[in-house]
Amino acid sequence: MNVEKLTKPDVLNPxxxxxxxxxxxxxxxxxxSVFRGRQESYWHICFKDGSERDYHERDLxxxxxxxxxxxxxxxxxxxxxxxxxxxxxxxxxxxKLLPKRFDKITYVGNEVALAKYLNPSLLNTGKRGGExxxxxxxxxxxxxxxxxxxxMENQISVIQGPPGTGKTQTILNIIANILMQDKTVQIVSNxxxxxxxxxxxxxxxxxxxxxxxxxxxxxxxxxxxxxxxDSSYPDFLTWKMSExxxxxxxxxxEQSARLKEFFDKQEKLAYLRQELSQLVTEQQYFNQxxxxxxxxxxxxxxxxxxxxxxxxxxFQLCGF
Numbered sequence: 001m002n003v004e005k006l007t008k009p010d011v012l013n014p015x016x017x018x019x020x021x022x023x024x025x026x027x028x029x030x031x032x033s034v035f036r037g038r039q040e041s042y043w044h045i046c047f048k049d050g051s052e053r054d055y056h057e058r059d060l061x062x063x064x065x066x067x068x069x070x071x072x073x074x075x076x077x078x079x080x081x082x083x084x085x086x087x088x089x090x091x092x093x094x095x096k097l098l099p100k101r102f103d104k105i106t107y108v109g110n111e112v113a114l115a116k117y118l119n120p121s122l123l124n125t126g127k128r129g130g131e132x133x134x135x136x137x138x139x140x141x142x143x144x145x146x147x148x149x150x151x152m153e154n155q156i157s158v159i160q161g162p163p164g165t166g167k168t169q170t171i172l173n174i175i176a177n178i179l180m181q182d183k184t185v186q187i188v189s190n191x192x193x194x195x196x197x198x199x200x201x202x203x204x205x206x207x208x209x210x211x212x213x214x215x216x217x218x219x220x221x222x223x224x225x226x227x228x229x230d231s232s233y234p235d236f237l238t239w240k241m242s243e244x245x246x247x248x249x250x251x252x253x254e255q256s257a258r259l260k261e262f263f264d265k266q267e268k269l270a271y272l273r274q275e276l277s278q279l280v281t282e283q284q285y286f287n288q289x290x291x292x293x294x295x296x297x298x299x300x301x302x303x304x305x306x307x308x309x310x311x312x313x314x315f316q317l318c319g320f
Contacts, residue, residue: 006035168198
């Protein structure tokens with residue numbers, strides 16, 4: 001009565017799952033069989049070294065690839081076919097890059113950005129973790145402020161602008177905000193010059209932060225990076241904060257709010273100046289028309305509506 005015999009397990013593709021237990025991820029999984037009982041399920045996992053283990057499903061953290069969903073898999077297959085048309089090639093070997101990269105992808109977790117493209121229903125349109133207070137060690141304007149804040153609050157963010165509008169500066173601020181969360185950043189581009197531009201700004205004498213980044217875009221860059229690990233680093237003892245981190249974050253939050261308020265007022269002032277300029281131009285045209293048409297302006301009636309003056313012009317000669 002205390003024994004339940006389980007047969008005919010579900011055989012799963014090990015490439016479609018990421019499995020961990022007590023924070024330790026399993027690697028080199030060769031086969032997965034799931035035995036489902038009346039109350040519990042058991043995972044029989046075979047490893048490539050020949051060992052086998054049995055686990056209660058409740059003891060495992062199991063992440064399933066979104067490619068197990070047919071719709072996501074179909075979209076991914078379509079993207080792979082489109083990648084075949086791309087002519088982006090390895091500068092050293094001439095080999096097409098995108099098809100090779102896509103062929104290596106066998107697992108796409110639901111938490112990564114690609115999964116949101118494959119299945120938009122997974123996209124979380126709400127704010128991640130509530131209101132985010134950004135920092136701007138590289139400076140910013142109002143549009144850059146909004147760009148960084150949106151990038152940190154949303155799963156997918158697109159920043160577009162012509163040359164000279166501060167996209168690289170925005171990237172540097174996004175890097176700073178990610179590092180503040182004890183995370184790492186990977187910067188990719190379809191050409192080396194774009195990523196080198198970001199690295200050059202970081203390593204410039206103005207910031208001297210090149211040591212926080214590694215240029216790994218090619219085998220040559222990787223070799224140079226590894227061979228030059230004896231480079232000098234700043235004296236980090238001078239980087240100690242004179243106050244508690246929590247107190248500093250509070251001050252940053254207050255300053256960020258004031259900065260946003262200043263930007264909003266600055267933008268409103270620019271809008272009002274533009275509106276005033278248009279009104280001045282209209283006034284000039286009106287005065288010119290009155291002078292040329294010999295119109296009697298004594299019958300102009302002005303009416304105040306919700307703090308705005310709406311002028312109703314009655315031109316006797318024109319009939320309106």
